Amino acid sequence: MRETYQPTEVEAEARALWEKSGADRAREDAPGEKYYCLCMLPYPSGRLHMGHVRNYTIGDLITRYQRMNGRNVLQPMGWDAFGLPAENAAIKNKVPPAKWTYDNIDYMRMQLKSLGFAIDWEREVATCHPKYYKWNQWLFLRMLEKGIAYQKTGVVNWDPVDHTVLANEQVIDGRGWRTGALVEKREIPMYYLKITDYAEELLGALDTLPGWPERVKVMQANWIGKSVGVEVGFPYEGGALKVFTTRADTLMGATYVAVAAEHPLAAKAAANDPKVAAFVEECRRGGVTEAELATQEKKGVPTSLTVKHPLTGAKLPVWVANYVLMAYGEGAVMAVPAHDERDFEFATKYRLPIQVVVKAKDSQPVQPTSLESLLIAKDGVLCNSGKYDGLSYETGVDAIAADLAAKSLGAKRTQYRLRDWGISRQRYWGCPIPLIHCEACGIVPVPDADLPVVLPEDLAPDGSGNPLNKYQAFVECSCPRCGKPARRETDTMDTFVDSSWYFMRYACRDNDTAMVDGRVDEWLPVDQYIGGIEHAILHLLYSRFWTRVMRDMGLLKFDEPFTKLLTQGMVLNHIFLRKGAAGSLVYYSPDEVQLQHDADGRVTGALLKADGQPVQYDGMGTMSKSKNNGVDPQMLVEKYGADTVRLFMMFAAPPELTLEWSESGVEGAQRFLKRLWRAVGEHTAAGKAPALDAAALGGEQQDLRRQLHETLAKVSDDIGRRYTFNTAIAAVMELLNAVTKAAGTGPQDRAVRQECLEGIVLMLAPIVPHVAESLWRGLGHPGSVMSQRWPEADPAALKRSSLELVVQVNGKLRGRIQVAVDAPREAIEKAALAEPSVQPFVQGKDVKKIVVVPGKLVNVVVA
RNA sequence: GCCCGGAUGGCGGAACUGGUAGACGCGCGGGACUCAAAAUCCCGUUCCCUCUAAAGGAGUGUGGGUUCGAUUCCCUCUCCGGGCACCA
Numbered sequence: 044m045r046e047t048y049q050p051t052e053v054e055a056e057a058r059a060l061w062e063k064s065g066a067d068r069a070r071e072d073a074p075g076e077k078y079y080c081l082c083m084l085p086y087p088s089g090r091l092h093m094g095h096v097r098n099y100t101i102g103d104l105i106t107r108y109q110r111m112n113g114r115n116v117l118q119p120m121g122w123d124a125f126g127l128p129a130e131n132a133a134i135k136n137k138v139p140p141a142k143w144t145y146d147n148i149d150y151m152r153m154q155l156k157s158l159g160f161a162i163d164w165e166r167e168v169a170t171c172h173p174k175y176y177k178w179n180q181w182l183f184l185r186m187l188e189k190g191i192a193y194q195k196t197g198v199v200n201w202d203p204v205d206h207t208v209l210a211n212e213q214v215i216d217g218r219g220w221r222t223g224a225l226v227e228k229r230e231i232p233m234y235y236l237k238i239t240d241y242a243e244e245l246l247g248a249l250d251t252l253p254g255w256p257e258r259v260k261v262m263q264a265n266w267i268g269k270s271v272g273v274e275v276g277f278p279y280e281g282g283a284l285k286v287f288t289t290r291a292d293t294l295m296g297a298t299y300v301a302v303a304a305e306h307p308l309a310a311k312a313a314a315n316d317p318k319v320a321a322f323v324e325e326c327r328r329g330g331v332t333e334a335e336l337a338t339q340e341k342k343g344v345p346t347s348l349t350v351k352h353p354l355t356g357a358k359l360p361v362w363v364a365n366y367v368l369m370a371y372g373e374g375a376v377m378a379v380p381a382h383d384e385r386d387f388e389f390a391t392k393y394r395l396p397i398q399v400v401v402k403a404k405d406s407q408p409v410q411p412t413s414l415e416s417l418l419i420a421k422d423g424v425l426c427n428s429g430k431y432d433g434l435s436y437e438t439g440v441d442a443i444a445a446d447l448a449a450k451s452l453g454a455k456r457t458q459y460r461l462r463d464w465g466i467s468r469q470r471y472w473g474c475p476i477p478l479i480h481c482e483a484c485g486i487v488p489v490p491d492a493d494l495p496v497v498l499p500e501d502l503a504p505d506g507s508g509n510p511l512n513k514y515q516a517f518v519e520c521s522c523p524r525c526g527k528p529a530r531r532e533t534d535t536m537d538t539f540v541d542s543s544w545y546f547m548r549y550a551c552r553d554n555d556t557a558m559v560d561g562r563v564d565e566w567l568p569v570d571q572y573i574g575g576i577e578h579a580i581l582h583l584l585y586s587r588f589w590t591r592v593m594r595d596m597g598l599l600k601f602d603e604p605f606t607k608l609l610t611q612g613m614v615l616n617h618i619f620l621r622k623g624a625a626g627s628l629v630y631y632s633p634d635e636v637q638l639q640h641d642a643d644g645r646v647t648g649a650l651l652k653a654d655g656q657p658v659q660y661d662g663m664g665t666m667s668k669s670k671n672n673g674v675d676p677q678m679l680v681e682k683y684g685a686d687t688v689r690l691f692m693m694f695a696a697p698p699e700l701t702l703e704w705s706e707s708g709v710e711g712a713q714r715f716l717k718r719l720w721r722a723v724g725e726h727t728a729a730g731k732a733p734a735l736d737a738a739a740l741g742g743e744q745q746d747l748r749r750q751l752h753e754t755l756a757k758v759s760d761d762i763g764r765r766y767t768f769n770t771a772i773a774a775v776m777e778l779l780n781a782v783t784k785a786a787g788t789g790p791q792d793r794a795v796r797q798e799c800l801e802g803i804v805l806m807l808a809p810i811v812p813h814v815a816e817s818l819w820r821g822l823g824h825p826g827s828v829m830s831q832r833w834p835e836a837d838p839a840a841l842k843r844s845s846l847e848l849v850v851q852v853n854g855k856l857r858g859r860i861q862v863a864v865d866a867p868r869e870a871i872e873k874a875a876l877a878e879p880s881v882q883p884f885v886q887g888k889d890v891k892k893i894v895v896v897p898g899k900l901v902n903v904v905v906a
Numbered sequence: 907g908c909c910c911g912g913a914u915g916g917c918g919g920a921a922c923u924g925g926u927a928g929a930c931g932c933g934c935g936g937g938a939c940u941c942a943a944a945a946u947c948c949c950g951u952u953c954c955c956u957c958u959a960a961a962g963g964a965g966u967g968u969g970g971g972u973u974c975g976a977u978u979c980c981c982u983c984u985c986c987g988g989g990c991a992c993c994a
Binding site for chain 2: 257258261262265266268270272286287288289290301341364365366367368370371372373375376377378379383384385386388458459460576579580638640641642643644645646691694695696697700701702703705707708710711712714715717718721760761764765767769770772773774775776777780847848849851853854855856859891892893894896899900902903904
């Protein structure tokens with residue numbers, strides 16, 4: 044063993060060892076219970092960022108820990124390789140997206156290897172490879188046959204910067220999720236997947252996922268947005284206006300109905316009323332984005348149309364209103380201004396009648412004068428509602444729904460916010476949709492034998508839409524049905540399709556004849572999935588849907604793809620800036636800046652190293668190019684080694700929380716590894732330690748040994764159950780501090796120290812595997828530390844004869860006493876009262892009660 | 907607006923089931939080694955009072971409650987973060 048810790052050498056050696064032994068390969072026939080540990084696959088953007096490093100370090104820690112516990116662990120890696128950045132890079136550099144992507148993959152694979160992740164690289168998958176996306180196409184055709192995939196012309200979100208259609212989920216505050224550009228509405232024929240058919244199951248099955256964070260489940264439930272209500276028909280000449288309501292009990296309070304501007308009734312009214320026509324046109328022009336809609340003032344116009352109240356037959360006016368959304372429910376609402384905030388605002392503005400039909404139990408109806416006075420929730424009773432008076436929310440809904448059903452004017456129904464998943468993209472760098480347009484036969488699926496439809500890889504988009512459209516060799520084909528010349532579909536699939544099942548393909552990526560095989564049912568479901576919270580809705584919901592589709596086709600035997608989910612927090616760093624001329628902002632990288640502080644360590648300001656002049660501190664934010672506060676993992680690995688980076692990331696914060704980057708924190712992590720290296724070096728320099736004789740240990744030796752075994756128990760719990768890797772590391776640090784402090788040099792001192800150092804190295808092995816290999820050998824063991832069993836706490840070593848109890852008087856800490864482990868209660872009470880530091884607080888006072896918490900404390904209650 | 911989190915020293919964080927608040931690390935202060943610096947090691951570091959120490963007092967965003975005992979449970983308010991958002 045070298046005297047000083049040399050990360051570069053240590054890490055190269057360890058990696059060579061693992062590569063030679065094939066330690067990271069996962070085999071179906073290997074011993075041990077299977078364990079599938081999966082990290083979300085990266086987009087090959089060019090270089091790893093700190094978020095990746097954090098993500099994969101967590102996964103690697105769990106993988107190595109599970110392996111040491113005897114599990115047969117699969118940890119694969121792949122590339123979410125289709126997508127827009129490749130096209131943008133192509134436009135900028137005139138390089139085909141394929142070349143750009145594959146080059147990036149090669150570089151990033153090298154980076155991942157340099158971090159020492161125990162990945163089975165033989166299972167690597169890239170979603171842009173025809174052998175992978177062939178099965179996207181194959182399953183899409185099966186979905187088409189089953190009616191799960193269908194074509195529809197509809198209003199879609201058009202991103203004017205990327206020239207592409209976005210799914211609703213990809214529109215954030217009315218802007219494209221990637222470009223931030225304001226989204227426009229366009230009508231385009233496209234393909235949808237019927238995720239709504241699975242809405243109920245996707246919602247209900249959230250209860251079968253105790254290993255998922257509660258907030259992710261809440262977000263998914265909100266996204267699915269189930270509402271149970273009643274569909275009500277309001278008859279008029281020529282039909283009935285359908286509305287959906289969750290408050291059918293308030294039907295007798297309906298004073299008008301309102302329809303969306305795109306509703307057929309609005310079109311009918313507009314035909315012979317220029318005012319209505321003008322309003323409809325205004326809505327079309329203005330109300331484009333959801334964010335605008337949400338903040339818009341409620342507006343509407345009356346029409347000459349009326350509908351009949353389904354129960355009373357009273358005539359109700361039809362309004363066109365901008366607060367009614369065509370895309371939700373029926374695009375029409377019954378308005379009950381007395382009991383709905385929006386209806387109230389609207390009715391007040393346009394002086395429409397307000398009819399109170401719900402009152403608080405045991406009181407008189409309240410006339411609505413303000414919003415607060417009328418918002419009587421679902422726990423009131425009906426009034427002014429004829430035969431329904433006195434009914435509660437539930438009984439009222441049931442009674443009214445029954446009467447509506449009898450007239451064929453209504454029925455109970457469940458409505459979801461979730462919409463079908465539009466997967467067509469007018470982009471080049473994606474998986475081709477395997478369809479052919481024939482003038483005679485219409486839309487014809489590509490026969491299975493002709494799959495995959497291979498995407499030409501040598502095209503370079505120039506920014507003017509999809510280059511496939513201009514590429515004759517791709518577009519021109521013959522119809523598989525009639526043989527006549529035909530046109531190939533040039534739309535590609537949403538890249539969320541690629542990532543909805545990649546985790547299955549790792550189990551069977553060498554199978555060229557089937558999408559999945561028996562090995563998928565062996566390895567899956569994924570035991571532990573790890574990734575960013577930003578995928579809480581889209582990716583995770585689509586994967587759950589896709590898995591069910593495959594299950595229903597008999598391809599799989601499980602329902603949920605991910606048993607446990609860990610959503611890691613983001614990585615933040617300081618932001619420094621100066622306001623330049625004309626209000627422009629110049630951001631400075633944290634390592635260009637020198638912090639200033641006062642004598643207590645409080646930060647008082649920051650100076651730019653280059654010119655010594657102050658810069659403004661703008662707090663912590665996610666690492667990004669625009670804020671110039673990113674840290675390059677490669678630089679760090681070169682400077683400190685992979686183990687130091689991994690250790691800092693696991694130590695600085697628990698995995699779910701945001702992690703604040705700190706260069707001095709990284710240095711602290713390095714210091715700890717150096718200290719450990721030195722401790723092992725000094726210990727082994729004195730020769731082989733004698734065998735431990737537990738019976739011969741003195742008090743201090745016993746204490747140190749007990750701390751070792753207490754630490755073993757804590758670290759196993761922290762890593763195995765709690766996933767609080769930061770506290771596990773802290774406990775190991777404490778143990779090393781105790782080992783270094785222990786001064787003894789006798790044979791049993793050395794034996795205990797050997798046991799402690801071995802324990803420390805084994806506990807750290809999943810976190811800092813390279814240095815653990817060197818130290819393990821240094822401690823005299825020939826094999827790889829990674830093939831060692833995880834150390835268990837020895838119950839005998841945990842035993843103690845006496846322990847310290849805290850003595851409180853009236854809940855305030857006053858002293859400590861040493862008592863025998865098996866001391867009777869009376870003896871403890873007596874010792875507590877006799878303790879000199881406690882005496883002054885109890886003397887001459889009336890002791891009312893003594894609370895003894897075994898093993899913890901004594902609380903003396905005095906008057 | 908609704909839903910979900912969160913608030914603890916100068917900083918990141920710990921305290922897991924109601925039982926010693928501030929583990930561990932960073933930063934800072936002091937010291938040792940050194941001609942000097944870096945590196946390393948040792949000591950100190952919640953705040954107040956105190957020459958120092960002992961001892962004492964206060965203290966986990968605010969105000970209240972339950973309890974022998976509350977960072978932890980309940981209610982009120984303030985602020986911060988995230989999600990959804992005219993969803994009928």
